Amino acid sequence: MLILEDFWRGNICPGEAKMRPHEEYALCYKRIGKCEDVLNASLSPEGKKALEEYMDAVVSLHDLAECDRFMEGFRIGAKFMLDIFQPEIQFAHHDS
Numbered sequence: 001m002l003i004l005e006d007f008w009r010g011n012i013c014p015g016e017a018k019m020r021p022h023e024e025y026a027l028c029y030k031r032i033g034k035c036e037d038v039l040n041a042s043l044s045p046e047g048k049k050a051l052e053e054y055m056d057a058v059v060s061l062h063d064l065a066e067c068d069r070f071m072e073g074f075r076i077g078a079k080f081m082l083d084i085f086q087p088e089i090q091f092a093h094h095d096s
Helices: 003-008 023-042 047-083
Strands: none
Touching: 023 047
């Protein structure tokens, strides 16, 4: 099956890509979890609500940034493909 057909049929979903297992991700998630626990233990109900809204906004921002990076990467890849089909540049050879 062609990649365009896979994409059309929904077999390729870049927005749902899973992160590769990596120790750095695990460490970051662990740090985030610890900070969230500390904040939730020390915040008032209003503060907890504000923290939840903040975290939702950060997730939305990251989603937008990932989408932008994906589109830019796709554009760069397309430019590489277009460049492949350009006639070769003939360089003049100079005798030294």
